[in-house]
Amino acid sequence: MYQEKIITPPSGIRMIAVFFALILLCGLLAMATQSFLVLEIILIACGILILPGFIINNPNEAKVLTLFGQYVGTVKTDGFFWVNPLTIKRKVSLKARNLNGHQIKVNDKLGNPIEIAAVVVWQIKETAKATFAVEDYLQYVSIQSEAAVRHLANIFPYDNFEDEEATITLKDGAEKVSSLLEAELSERLSRAGIEVVEARISHLAYAQEIASAMLQRQQATAVIAARKLIVEGAVGMVEMALDRLSEKNIVELDEERKAAMVSNLLVVLCGDRNVQPVVNTGTLYN
Structure with missing residues (x-):
């Protein structure tokens, strides 16, 4: 038309x-x-x-x-x-323009309140649609961009802490999320003859009311992951020590002595403080 x-x-x-x-x-x-x-x-x-x-x-x-x-x-x-x-002559600019979207509060896929904003680079491609199909194409771009950002935030989780099966998250899937945002904006703005050159998430954070709790959860998750790595490494080192002692025939250890050695090595390797040496003047059995 x-x-x-x-x-x-x-x-x-x-x-x-x-x-x-x-x-x-x-x-x-x-x-x-x-x-x-x-x-x-x-x-x-x-x-x-x-x-x-x-x-x-x-x-x-x-x-x-x-x-x-x-x-x-x-x-x-x-x-x-x-x-x-x-x-009647209407002047229409064909130059590329930036839309720096406002930070909006919205729930992600898991219902967590987050703050999100996007930057959109756009330009008019078809002047007839921009002039006659919509009342005000500047306002149309602003409202549709906000709607697209809200929809995008609703279909993806912020991160995969609670949804481990999520392949795309708002936090880590920057390229994929930007590509999906650009595609959705292109579909929404095509009615007004507007071409989306680029769309990027410019701000992403948890809302203030849950930011502190989420930070503690992220710290706890990081500590657990670090401890898991330390334990895996310590078990490997203990296994290697026992194998080498057995190969070299340095000392013969029964099951009880092996258990004591494993316990001591794990304490030394997994402890978060410097080990204090103790001189044992007796034997394992007295």
Whole structure:
């Protein structure tokens, strides 16, 4: 319904020559005789009507032309032109623009309140849709961008602490999340003839009411992961020590002595403090 039609109007230089020719002709007629008064008035009126038809189109700029409520076409070529002086001319910028979205509070897939914001780079691709399909394309971009960010936050968890099966999270899946956001925005804004150049998450954090609790949970998870790694390494080292002692025939250990050695080595390797040496003057059995 609002298919863009690109037109190239005649050069304005030619119409300037016609305008000055009319002025010169009026002057000559005025000096010649008064009997051409009506013709002079007509020529002057024609000259005045020519002036509103001149337009200057700058680079990355377009003029949308309408005549008596009907869409005539769009001038996208930069330069100096002349169009029908009765047409209404709307200037539309084709430059890329940034939308720095506001931080909004929304629940993620697991219901956790989070704060999220996005930066969208967009530009007008079809001037007819941007002019006639929506009331205000600037407001339309702002509202639809916020709606897309809210929808994206609702379908993915913030992280995979609570949802270990999640393959995409808002925190770690930056490239995939940005790609999905860009695709959804392109679909939403196509109605207004707007092309999404890039869309990125610019702010992501837990809401203030749960930020402290989530930080403690992340710290606890990090400590558990570190302890697990330490224990796995310590078990490997104890196993290697027992194997080497057995291979070298340095000492023969029964099951009770092995258990004591394993206990001591695990305490030394897994402890979070420096070990204090103890001299044993007795034996294991007294």
